[in-house]
Amino acid sequence: MASSSTTISLSLATTALISHQRTTTSVASTLKPHERTLLPPSSLLGTSINLEKTSLRPRPITRSKERNSSHGATCLASSSPPPPPLPSALLFDCDGVLVDTEKDGHRISFNDTFNERELGVTWDVELYGELLKIGGGKERMTAYFNKTGWPEKAPKSDEERKEFIASLHKRKTELFMVLIEKKLLPLRPGVAKLIDQALAEGVKVAVCSTSNEKAVSAIVSFLLGPKRAEKIKIFAGDVVPRKKPDPAIYNLAANTLGVDPSSCVVVEDSAIGLAAAKAAGMTCIVTKSGYTADEDFLNADAVFDCIGDPPEERFDLAFCRSLLEKQYVS
Structure with missing residues (x-):
């Protein structure tokens, strides 16, 4: 009786195993390669199998992590941080910045x-x-x-x-x-390049100067050209009652352009211009000129000898953007 019982048990186990393998093969054929490894392994011959409790359906796969098959590294999905903001406005002094006048x-x-x-x-x-x-x-x-x-x-x-x-x-x-x-005084290196980059990105451009408005307009029109000039706002001369180092002209520019002073980048060449820009709460880059090379620019956000054109470029619009990023981080 024991031998007969063992034979029947083995036969039932074999039949269940074959059925299990066929079902597993059928299920596996519909799965992707990385899902097949999740199926339960085949049972050893001669082991009793409870068909009522064995589930042949694949386990649900959680995709919160993806494994790199070549290196075995686990990579968590993450979104890239947003790029730093562009300046809302790029504000230039005129004399010593646009032209060494x-x-x-x-x-x-x-x-x-x-x-x-x-x-x-x-x-x-x-x-x-x-x-x-x-x-x-x-x-x-x-x-x-x-x-x-x-x-x-x-x-x-x-x-x-x-x-x-x-x-x-x-x-x-x-x-x-x-x-x-007569164009006897040329633009300083990099000025036209930086203005073109700003205008192409929709950044507002203005010139803020204590010089006479007609003189500043002449520089912008004759040296930058009429196409650029029509897109550049000019704040100059007696448009404000107090001149630099008072911040009045930069405050006026921000209010007129409708921009936050903290999102503006100023390009100046003098200590009084730097003081005006910082008093207005703006980021300021100094490009030294012939008369200002030895002045104190300790409070400037950056100091260069000029803006520069490639291959001798000192900075561009991307650098202006990076200064604003540092400002917001700090």
Whole structure:
């Protein structure tokens, strides 16, 4: 009886095993290769099998992790961080940034005006460098005459002196514009490139200067060209009552353009321009000019000798973007 019982048990086990293998093969054929390994292994011959409790359906697969088959490394799915924001606006100073105008542009035009009016005044290179610490041409002349004495041909009353200074400045601007129209003063390296990059990305571009509005417009129109000029907003001259280092002109630019000052990047060349930009809460890059190379730029976000064109490029719009990223992280 024992032998007969063993034979029947073995027969039933064999039949169940064959059925199990056929079902497994059928199921496996419908699965992907990496899913087949999840099927229960075949039972050994002679082992009792409870067909009622054995499930031949594949286990559900959790895909929260994917395994690299070649290296066995587990990689968690992750989304890439968003790129840093572009500047909302790129704001340029004019003199010394767009064009190195001071020594061989404005200074010469001031001296030609003084000579025409027979005032007996000449500003040499060193003296003019000191006068540049005063923002604005009219303010510069007024401060100089107050310190050294007014010319004999100058009027005596304060009101008449204001008109006298204004007339000198108007003539100086006319002479300066002749230099610009003749393109005797070229753009600094990299200026056109950086402006083109900004405009192509939809970044607003403006020029913020203490110089006369006509002189700044002439530089933008003649040296950057009319197509660029029509896309560039100009804030210059007496558009604000207080000149740099006061932040008024940068505050005006941000308000007019409708942008957050913290999302603006300013390109300046002087300590007073840097002070104005930082007081307005803006990121500021300094590109040193002939007269400002030795000034203190400790508070600048970056300092270069120029913007630069390839292959001697110093920075581009991507660098401006990276400065804003650091600002937001900090």
